[in-house]
Amino acid sequence: MLASTVTVAYLVLASILVGFKTEQVVLALIFNGCYYLSQPTRQLILALSVFLVFWIIFDFMKAFPNYRYNPVHIQSLYEADKHYFGINANGTRFTVNEFLSQHQHKALDVLAGICYLLWIPGPIAFGLYLFYTKRRKEYFEFALSFLLVNFIGFIIYYAYPAAPPWYVALHGFTFDPHTPGNVGGMGHFDAFFHIHLFEGMYAKSSNVFAAMPSLHAAYPTITFIYAIKNKVKIGSVLFFLLMLGIWFAALYTSHHYVFDILMGLFCTAAGYLLYQFLYKKSSGFKRFVDYTANEASK
Numbered sequence: 171m172l173a174s175t176v177t178v179a180y181l182v183l184a185s186i187l188v189g190f191k192t193e194q195v196v197l198a199l200i201f202n203g204c205y206y207l208s209q210p211t212r213q214l215i216l217a218l219s220v221f222l223v224f225w226i227i228f229d230f231m232k233a234f235p236n237y238r239y240n241p242v243h244i245q246s247l248y249e250a251d252k253h254y255f256g257i258n259a260n261g262t263r264f265t266v267n268e269f270l271s272q273h274q275h276k277a278l279d280v281l282a283g284i285c286y287l288l289w290i291p292g293p294i295a296f297g298l299y300l301f302y303t304k305r306r307k308e309y310f311e312f313a314l315s316f317l318l319v320n321f322i323g324f325i326i327y328y329a330y331p332a333a334p335p336w337y338v339a340l341h342g343f344t345f346d347p348h349t350p351g352n353v354g355g356m357g358h359f360d361a362f363f364h365i366h367l368f369e370g371m372y373a374k375s376s377n378v379f380a381a382m383p384s385l386h387a388a389y390p391t392i393t394f395i396y397a398i399k400n401k402v403k404i405g406s407v408l409f410f411l412l413m414l415g416i417w418f419a420a421l422y423t424s425h426h427y428v429f430d431i432l433m434g435l436f437c438t439a440a441g442y443l444l445y446q447f448l449y450k451k452s453s454g455f456k457r458f459v460d461y462t463a464n465e466a467s468k
Contacts, residue, residue, distance in 0.1 A: 173205045180226065187233035197222070213466050217301055220313040221294055224320050231324070231377055237347055242331040242379045245343040251427040267335040267424045271355065276362055282422050283359030283368065285415035289386050292412055293393045296405060305400065307463035311445065312396040314459065319392050319441030323385045326433065332382035335424040351375030355423030383433030384426040390416050391438040 177198045184194050201222065204215035248265065257269040264272075293316060300309035333345075336354035353360065356368035390413040397405040420426035426434075448455040 173202060177202055184226075184229070187230050197225075214301070217306075217309060217313070217466055218294070218297075220310075220317050221290075221297070224317055227320070227324065231327075231380075235347070235379075236328045236331040236377055237345075237379050239328055240331050242333060242345050243382070244333040244338065244345060247332050247382065247427060247429065248335070248338050248343070251429050255428040265335065266421050266428055268339075270422045271339075271424060274355075274358065276358070278422060279355070279358035279362055281415065282419035283356060283362075285412060285419045286356060286368075286386065286423070288412055289389050289416055292409065293389050296393050296397065296402075296409065299402070299405065300396075300400065301466075306466045307459070308396075308400050310459055310463050310466075311449075312393075312400075315396070315441050315445040316389070316392055318444050319388050319437050320385065322440050322444070323383050323388060323434070323437045326383050326437070327377065327380040330382050331379040332430070333379055334381035334430075335427055337378065337381075339424060349378050351378055354425050356425075358423075381426055382430050383437050384420050384430040385434055385437070386420050386426065387413075387417050387431040387434035388438045388441075391435060392442060395438070395442060 181194060181198055184191070201215055201219075204211040206212075252263060252265045256263045256265055258264075259269060259272075297309055297313055297316075300306075300312060334354065336352050337349065340352065341349065351372035351374070353368045353372045356372070360366055360368050390409055394406065394409040394413050397409050417431055420431055421428065449459060450456075
C-alpha cells in the first residue's frame with residue numbers, strides 16, 4: 171500500500187512540476203510491478219530506488235532552472251579554461267574543446283558516443299553485479315555514495331550555473347535562458363548511424379546551464395573507485411577505460427570544459443569521503459545502511 175501511495179504522489183507531483191510524460195507512467199509501472207511481483211523483484215527494485223531517486227530529482231530540476239537563482243557563467247569560464255588548459259596552434263590559443271573540434275574523426279565520434287551512452291548504464295550494471303553476488307552492504311555503500319555525488323553536483327549547479335562549450339560556439343557570450351539542449355559533438359554519432367538518439371536525449375535536457383560540474387566524468391570515476399575497493403578485477407579495468415573515455419568524450423564533443431571535469435572529480439571525492447564520514451560518525455546513518463543491507467540479503 172505504501173508503494174502505491176508513493177507512486178500516486180510522485181505522478182501527481184511530476185505532472186504539476188514538469189508536466190505529464192509517458193516515461194513517468196512507465197517508471198511507475200516498473201516500480202510497482204517489481205515491488206508486488208515477488209520477494210526477489212521487490213528487493214531488487216528497492217535497491218535500485220537509489221538510482222530512481224537520482225532520476226526523479228534530476229527530472230524535477232526542469233521546474234527550477236538554476237539560472238533563476240544565480241548568474242550564468244559563460245565568458246569567464248571559457249576564458250579561464252583557455253588560459254589554464256588551452257592549446258596553442260598556428261599562433262592562436264584554443265580551448266581543448268575548440269582544438270579537438272578541429273581534429274574530428276569518425277572513429278572518435280563513435281567511441282565518444284558509445285562512452286557517453288554508458289554513463290548511467292555502467293554504474294547501474296556494476297551495482298547489479300554487487301547486488302547479485304551477495305555483496306549487499308557493498309552495493310548500498312556504492313549506491314549511496316553515487317547519490318551523494320549527485321547531491322553535491324546539484325548544489326554546485328545552482329551555486330555556479332555555467333554554459334557548456336557548445337553554447338559559446340553557437341551563441342557566443344550572450345545569455346539566452348530559452349536556449350534548448352543541444353547534442354554538441356554527439357551529433358556526429360547520430361549522423362554516422364543515421365539515427366536521432368542523442369538528439370532526442372538532449373532535447374529533454376533538464377538544464378542547459380549545468381555544465382559545471384561534469385557528472386558525466388564523476389559517475390565512471392566513483393564506479394571505478396568502488397570496483398577497486400571491492401576487488402572486481404575485470405570491472406576495475408573496464409571502468410578505468412570507460413572513465414578515460416568519458417573524460418575524453420566530454421571534451422571532444424564540447425559538452426564540458428577541463429574545469430568541469432576537474433570539478434566532477436571533486437564531487438566524486440567529496441561524495442566518497444562524505445559517505446565514509448557519515449557511516450563512521452552518524453549512528454543513525456550506519457544503522458540505516460546496515461539494516462537496509464540485511465533486509466536485502468534475506
